[in-house]
Amino acid sequence: MKVGVVTFPGSLDDRDAARAVRIAGGEAVRLWHADSDLHGVDAVVLPGGFSYGDYLRCGAIARFAPVMESIKKAASNGLPVLGICNGFQILCEAHLLPGALTRNQHLRFRNREQWVRVESSATAWTGDYQDGQEIYILIKNGEGCFVADEETLDMLEDNGQIVARYVHGNPNGSMRDIAAIRNEAGNVVGIMPHPEHAVEALTGPSLDGLGFFTSVLKHLSGGSEKE
Amino acid sequence: MSIDTVERAESTPDELQPFAELGLKEDEYERICQILGRRPTQSELAMYSIMWSEHCSYKSSKIHLKQFGEKAPPSDRMLAGIGENAGVIAVNDKLAVTFKVESHNHPSFVEPHQGAATGVGGIVRDILAMGARPVAVMDPLRFGAADHPDTARVLPGVVGGIGGYGNCLGLPNIGGEVVFDPSYQGNPLVNALCVGVLPVDRLQNKAATGPGNIVVLMGAKTGRDGIGGVSVLASATFDEGSEQRRPSVQVGDPFIEKLLIESCLELYENKLIVGVQDLGGAGLTCALTETAAAAGTGMDVQLEKVHLREASMEPHEVLASESQERMLFIVEPSNLDAVLNVASIWGVIATPIGVVTNTGRVRITWHGETVVDVPPGSLADDGPIYARPLREPADLILLQADRAETLPRPTDLRETLLTLVASPNLCDKTWVTEQYDRYVLGNTILAQPEDSGIIRIDEETGLGIALSVDGNSRYTRLDPYDGARLALAEAFRNVAVTGAEPVAVTDCLNFGSPEDPAVMWQFAEAVRGLADGCQELGIPVTGGNVSFYNQTGATAIHPTPIVGVLGIIDDVAKRIPMGFSHDGDLLFLLGETANEFSGSEWAWVTHQHLGGRPPKVDFGREQALAGFMARTAELGLVRSAHDLSEGGLAQALTESCLRKGIGANVTVGEDAFVALFSESASRVLVAVPIGLRQAFEAVVAEQEIPLTLLGTTGGTSLVVKDQFEIPLDELRTAWSSTLPKLFG
C-alpha cells in the first residue's frame, strides 16, 4: 500500500510521517506541493510543520498549492487523508473539514505529552482503536485551539465526527476538548496531536500513535473497518 | 550624492575619515592607509572597521585562545577545528558531527524576541556551512533577578524567539540552561548551540578556489539590518540625521532559512559547489574576504547585482548589512545553471554577483565604478592583535576569604529543601522548555530535563550523540580558573552519565569589557582553566565564540564561560535516563561529598551570599566516573543515573523522583545538611535493580569508585530517614510553581 506524504515548503514532520508509514508496514511516497500528480498513492498524509512559514494564518497559503487541488478531488472520491497538526490546519483552511484552528488560549507554543481519548473508530484512520480508548501521544503547536460555531459543534457531535478529545487537561482551550475530527464520510481526518511521534519506544512517549497508520493500511486492504 | 570611489580616494588623500566613530584607533587607521597605499574609500573603511572589530577579529582574545590549539590532545577524530565555521568530529568512517555554541547577547536585550531568534538562525547557518544537516539546538540562557520587572519583558521574548525560530526550522531543542542572577540585569546572555550531521566525504570548505568560478549569493534580500557602526559613516560625515532609519535590530525569517537548509543540502549532495560560507556578523564583507583569503585568490564583485530590500542602499551599507538567511557559494561555471535551478525549486533567490580571480585583490564595483580594491587577507587574517593588561580583581582576596562554609546552618532541612527546589535556578523549567519542539525529526532519544540531550544519527545501527552545556558564573566569579574547569567537568559528567563517551568541546566565553584589566584577567584565567582541563581529559576544544562587553555601565557580568561537551553512544537503546522508573531499585551515590558550600545555591538562596572558593575539581575522578558509566551502560547494570550539581543530592533526588513520580527512601550520614546540599563535584546518583547489585559492585571495585548505598526507590514520598518525609505532590508543587507564578 502506498501512502503519500506531502512536503510543502516549511513542512517539518514529513520524514517522521513517512517513517511511521514504514513502521506500520506501508510504503511511503513523497509528494511535492507543486506537483499535482498524486503518483497513484492509496492514501495521503499532510504532515506537521510551518508550511510557508505559517505566516498570515496556519495553512492559509498551503491550501492553494497545486497538490491540494488533486487531494481535494481524490478525497471527495474516498481517498483517505490524514492531516496532522499543520495538516489539520490546512484541511480546515481548504474546507475539507469544518471549523478553524486558532491561537492557543495561553498564547504560547506548547509541546507536551498528552492523554487523548479516541471517540470514533469509524474512520479510515482509527479502525484499530476501540471507541473510548485513551492514548498517550504528544502535542506541539501554537495554534491548536479548535473553534467552530455552536451549530457546527453540535453537528459534529451528532454525526459522530469528533474523532478524539483531550482528556486529563485541555492543552490549548480547544472547544469541547476537540483534538481530532473527521468529515462526514470518515475518509478525511484532522488531528492536532502527533501520532507519528508515538511509533517507536526510544523516541516517543508510547507506541499509541501507530494505530493511525496500521488502521489505514487495513482499511485499504479491505480489513477491519467498522463503518 | 556621489559615492566614494577608489579613484576619488586617490585624488582626495586628505579628506577626513570618521574612523574613530567607527571604533578604529588612530594607528589602526594608519595601518589601513599603509596597506592600501592611499586613504580607504567609504566602503573600504566600513569593511575594515567591521572586520577589525573585537567581534570579528578576536583582537583581545586571540593570544589566549591559542592555548586551545597548543594544549589540545592529539585526536584523529577532528576533521575541522578552531578557525572553521564549526569544529567537525568524525564519529566513524562514514559519519561526522559538527557543533558550536555562539552568543547573541546584546541584540537580545534590545529586542528579546528577534535578537534570540536570529541567534538561533546564525548558529544554524554555521553548521550548515560545514556541509551538515542541522539536527538539534540547545540554548544556555542567563537573565537578571527572576522577579525583576525587566526580566518579565526579556525572558518571555527570548524564549518565544528561540522557540519560534527553532520550531519553525524543524530542529528539536534538546537542552540548555535557564539561570537567574542580578549580575545579568542589564545584560542577559543568550547563547545558542547547534549540532549537525554529515557524511565524512561531504565536508565543505569556505575557500574561493579556481579563478573563473562564479560567486553566488543565495537567500533573503539584503536590507539595512544590523548596520551598527556603519551608520556612523553616513550620519557623521555625509548625511546628518539619517541614523534612525538604520535599524541595528535584525528580523529573522525562519521559513527562508528552512528553504536555505534544504537548498544547501541538495547542492552538497549533488556536488554542485566548490566552496560555501554563511553570512553572519559582517555580512558580505566577511564572506567575500574570508573565502578569497582562505584560497589565496581574488574576486571581482559587481555589488549592484545583490538583491536589495531598499533600492536606496549605498555600497557600504550593502557590504555591511547583517540581513539574515543568506549564504555565499563558489560555483564552477558549468554548474551555475544547476545551482540556480535548485534555488528556484525551493523558491529562494540566488544571484551570481562576481567571479574568482587570481589577482589577490577583492575588487568591488558599484554600477561600473570601483569602490573597493583590497587584499582580502588584510581584513580576514591580519587584523590587529592586542596583549591587553591583566590584573586580578582587587576584591577577589576578600571575596575568597568570605567562605560560605562559615554561614549559619539551617535547623529545618525539610523547609530548606522545599525552599531550594522552588528557587528560580533550581525549579522546574517546563514553562520555558515546553515552548520548544523536542520531538521533530523523530530521533530525539533524550531531551530536557535529562542531563544530556541524545540524538540518534543512524537509524539502522542506533548510533547516537549526546550533548550537554553547562556553566556556573558564581563559581567563575570566585575563581575563574576553577570555574571554567568546573563547567567543563559538569558538561563532561552530564554526557557521561547517559552512557555516552565524551569526545569534544565547544565553548562560548561571555565576559565584560576586555579593556578592564580585571575582566581580562578573568578571561585569561578561564581560558587557561578550560584549556588545561581539556588537556587533562584528553578531549579537544573544536570551536566556540567570545562575547565581550557584557556589562552595564562599568559593572561587568559575572564571568560566564559556557561549555558544551559532545559525546558518542554506539547504541542509543543503552542510554541511561535520569528518572526513577521502578519501585525497589537500590540507590547508590558514586563519588565523595565534602563540606563545600561556597558559591552554592544554598548560600545564595538562603543568605544571598557569594564568597569563598568553589568546589574542588578532579579530572582523574571525572574520567574514572565516565569510564564506569560507559561500562555499566554497556552491561545494562543501572536503571537511571543523575549527575549532582547545583543544589546537591537533595536536588538530584527531587528531580529523579519527580521525573516519573516514583519516590525514594534514603539514609544519609551524620551530617545530613552537608550530605544533602553540598555541591562537591564528581558525584552521580544511580538506581540499580536489586538483582544486578553484585554485578554492579564488581564493576565498581574494578574502577575504585567511592560508593555509598543510600536506600531504595519507591513509594509516593521522598523520605530521608531520621530527617523528614515530603509527599511527592507537595514536592512537585514547590518545584513546579515558581516560573508559572512569575511569568504567567
Place this chain on the structure above:
Amino acid sequence: MARVVVDVMLKPEILDPQGQAVANALPRLGVSDVASVRIGRRVEIEFEGEADLERAREIADKLLANPVIENFQVKVES
C-alpha cells in the same frame, strides 16, 4: 502606486485571547476605564497601478481572512 488596506478582525463571538491578555495588563498601567480590547490584522496592499478595491476584496476573501472566524473590511487609503 496606490494602497488598499484590509482590516481583518475576529468575529465578535470568537474568543480573542491576545486582546484579553492586553486588557488584563491594563490595570498595571493604571488604566481602568477600558471595557475591551480586540486584536486583529491590518494588511496594506500596494498596487502597482490604480488601487483595485475589487481585487483587494477578492484577495481578502480567499486568502487574508478565514470566513469561519474572521470578518474583514477593505478601504482605499487616502
Place this chain on the structure above:
Amino acid sequence: MARVVVDVMLKPEILDPQGQAVANALPRLGVSDVASVRIGRRVEIEFEGEADLERAREIADKLLANPVIENFQVKVES
C-alpha cells in the same frame, strides 16, 4: 462606549516575512499587479466612557507596539 483604533505596523525598513509570504502567494490567486504587502496589527480599544486618545497612545507606546521595530497610529473610530 467609544472605540479607539491603534494600527501597529513594522517600520518600513524592517523585514516583514508575513507580508512577503502573502505577496509571494498572490500569483497563485491570479493576482500579478501587487507591488508589496505589509502586515501589522489592528487593535480596537473600547473605552467605557469617552474615547481617550491620550490614554490609548500611552497604552500603544507601552504595551502594543515595540518602538524598536514598530510604528503606531492612534485614531478615534467614527
